[in-house]
Amino acid sequence: MAQEHVQIFDTTLRDGEQVPGCKLDTKSKLVIAERLDLLGVDIIEAGFPVSSPGDFNSVEEISKIVKNATVCGLTRAVENDIKVAAEALSHAKRPRIHTGIGTSDSHIKFKFNSNREAIIERAVAAVSYAKSFVEDVEFYAEDAGRTDNEFLARVCEAVVKAGATVLNIPDTTGYCLPEEYGAKIKYLKENVTGIHKAVLSCHCHNDLGLATANSIAGILNGARQIECTINGIGERAGNTSLEEVVMIMRQHPDLNLDTRINSKLLYSTSQLVSDSMGMMVQPNKAVVGANAFAHSSGIHQDGVIKNRETYEIMDPHDVGVTESAIVLTARSGRAALAYRAKNVGFELDKLQLDKVYKEFLKLADTQKEINDEDIPKIIKASGISLV
Structure with a gap:
């Protein structure tokens, strides 16, 4: 069976940049945008043009340089937002306006002091107006995760009729469980008239650590776009991680x-992205963390040395990592020590290894990690000639 294409909508430069202290200037955004285009993302959400002159300029300049991806600008369901976004996207080869409004009862009552029917009217008006500027219009139903499914389906049906090409179903607060979010996508797939005219999109936040799981549940139930960021960065606990969803599908x-x-x-x-934003990638981050392909337990190290697939489901080369790391600690065994010693030019037989290992454990108990520079010293301390 031929594989179906899932579009990757990268919002590192919009939602990802909303992390406190991670503001990027236009020059840095252009560098990242070029890399995202080279990476192969389908859509780059370049910013929120009406929010500031700097954001407008960034979206405009990104629109000029991106060769392959669709360039997207975010708006509220406000005419001026949409008009300004259209101006910022005027140079894009494939422009998209991303407009929308909150649909949960909480948003309708407390944020808009409105009612359901008025919200549908505003949603339709926004999509219709955006459609007058560009063909590709994405609609977001903010807080869809906590929106009643029947009402959400009504909103989606109305905006598809108005010309929306993509329906973004955000779990804005990261509240949903995977089964719940998947069921929501399935419900929309089965109950929205004209749904075949639009792509369902997952935009999941990570407040409960479920963003990736929810996005995968979404595509398993009919969504064909995932909105995500590099390293999973974003407001509060972050967004769906691009590298995670990509490698889940590959694996x-x-x-x-x-x-x-x-x-x-x-x-x-x-x-x-980490260097540009000054935001360190946590060492245990899936796929791209420093420890993602590092092994310090003796049992794991022995298994990986014999056959990498014993403890690694991904080949590190597939994600651009040079090789797996065998980290020498007090938990390491003889196999790991022999492997690292050989890498720095010392081939130890069994008797030599037994002597060196005793010295190794003495040093390993006093420092967190044994480095390559320590190995010759350990061998010398064991009484074995280096010649």
């Missing part, structure tokens, strides 16, 4: 779903 070919992402660029792109 599970039985899903018959894939992306156009060049996975060999994932690690370097992660580092670029």
